Amino acid sequence: xxxxxxxxxxxxxxxxxxxxxxxxxxxxxxxxxxxxxxxxxxxxxxxxxxxxxxxxxxxxxxxxxxxxxxxxxxxxxxxxxxxxxxxxxxxxxxxxxxxxxxxxxxxxxxxxxxxxxxxxxxxxxxxxxxxxxxxxxxxxxxxxxxxxxxxxxxxxxxxxxxxxxxxxxxxxxxxxxxxxxxxxxxxxxxxxxxxxxxxxxxxxxxxxxxxxxxxxxx
Amino acid sequence: xxxxxxxxxxxxxxxxxxxxxxxxxxxxxxxxxxxxxxxxxxxxxxxxxxxxxxxxxxxxxxxxxxxxxxxxxxxxxxxxxxxxxxxxxxxxxxxxxxxxxxxxxxxxxxxxxx
Numbered sequence: 001x002x003x004x005x006x007x008x009x010x011x012x013x014x015x016x017x018x019x020x021x022x023x024x025x026x027x028x029x030x031x032x033x034x035x036x037x038x039x040x041x042x043x044x045x046x047x048x049x050x051x052x053x054x055x056x057x058x059x060x061x062x063x064x065x066x067x068x069x070x071x072x073x074x075x076x077x078x079x080x081x082x083x084x085x086x087x088x089x090x091x092x093x094x095x096x097x098x099x100x101x102x103x104x105x106x107x108x109x110x111x112x113x114x115x116x117x118x119x120x121x122x123x124x125x126x127x128x129x130x131x132x133x134x135x136x137x138x139x140x141x142x143x144x145x146x147x148x149x150x151x152x153x154x155x156x157x158x159x160x161x162x163x164x165x166x167x168x169x170x171x172x173x174x175x176x177x178x179x180x181x182x183x184x185x186x187x188x189x190x191x192x193x194x195x196x197x198x199x200x201x202x203x204x205x206x207x208x209x210x211x212x213x214x215x216x217x218x
Numbered sequence: 219x220x221x222x223x224x225x226x227x228x229x230x231x232x233x234x235x236x237x238x239x240x241x242x243x244x245x246x247x248x249x250x251x252x253x254x255x256x257x258x259x260x261x262x263x264x265x266x267x268x269x270x271x272x273x274x275x276x277x278x279x280x281x282x283x284x285x286x287x288x289x290x291x292x293x294x295x296x297x298x299x300x301x302x303x304x305x306x307x308x309x310x311x312x313x314x315x316x317x318x319x320x321x322x323x324x325x326x327x328x329x330x331x332x
Contacts, residue, residue, distance in 0.1 A: 038318050039318050039319075056252065056255050056256050057252075059255060060248070060251045060252040060255045060256075061248060061252070063251075063287065064244065064247065064248070064285075067241070067242065067285050067286050067287075068240050068241055068242065070241065071286075072286045072287075072316055072318050072319070073286050073287055074286075074287060074319065074322060075286075075287035075288075075290035075291045075294065075312070075319070075322075076251075076287060076291065077251075077254070077255075077291045077294060077295070078287075078290050078291055078294040078322075078326065079322070081294065082326075104321075105321075105322065105325065106321070106322045107318060107319065107320070107321030107322050178248065178252050182248060197241060198241065
């Protein structure tokens with residue numbers, strides 16, 4: 001009779017302790033709540049990993065989670081074309097420089113940098129391990145308003161089909177690699193304070209923020 | 219007892235999900251955007267444009283269902299195909315849906331006219 005309660009108690013403890021040190025979002029991401037950014041410019045990911053393709057996996061799956069969080073992501077393909085035209089496709093150049101020009105040209109409040117530090121594929125363990133930095137910088141103050149470092153291990157032996165991404169023109173291996181990037185982006189950005197178009201806008205400050213640096217296995 | 223357990227579990231699951239619903243309908247955007255980014259050929263462009271059309275003309279019209287940037291990216295591809303009139307119309311629709319895009323899109327409209 002007591003067994004179900006025991007299980008429930010264990011699950012609850014598991015859920016609570018996995019949150020780690022409790023810092024409210026309004027404190028962890030203070031700049032986001034102060035500046036209330038809306039327009040987001042995606043900078044092409046900086047790829048420091050050995051996998052050339054990783055850049056595209058991450059780039060193509062970056063806009064959706066930020067849009068879904070309630071922000072305005074500036075047209076990804078159009079802005080990319082303009083960045084290329086202006087020879088500004090290498091985001092590394094702007095990581096530590098003034099971002100005012102992006103405010104002026106794109107109307108961006110925030111520039112989002114992603115740095116893929118690691119993309120290691122293990123055939124034996126059939127998984128992919130990635131290490132990615134996410135840096136949201138204000139184009140007004142150049143301050144970092146949101147940053148997280150994700151260490152994701154993704155099991156490539158299962159899943160893929162679960163999401164229903166039946167890619168006709170793309171092999172199943174590539175489908176899975178897009179899934180790795182999509183999962184990493186979605187999980188890491190789930191912690192974003194809600195943007196203007198979200199029903200939770202300015203109502204989530206008391207929620208507990210996730211860890212800045214975290215590891216997670218999918 | 220079983221009932222209590224399942225109800226508790228369900229509540230727990232619902233709470234831990236955070237109840238985040240998607241604000242927009244995306245169709246097959248994950249697939250089509252990746253393909254276009256990777257290949258940028260005629261086929262992948264057609265597929266992506268079809269995806270945009272479906273989002274824009276979808277059953278649930280109105281602001282909340284067309285995600286940011288979709289009208290502008292669709293307009294950009296139309297202009298690239300030489301369909302300048304229709305393309306500009308889409309770019310203007312982006313401004314109408316999302317006024318914060320005006321700075322950038324006005325610049326693009328000016329570039330098209332030059």
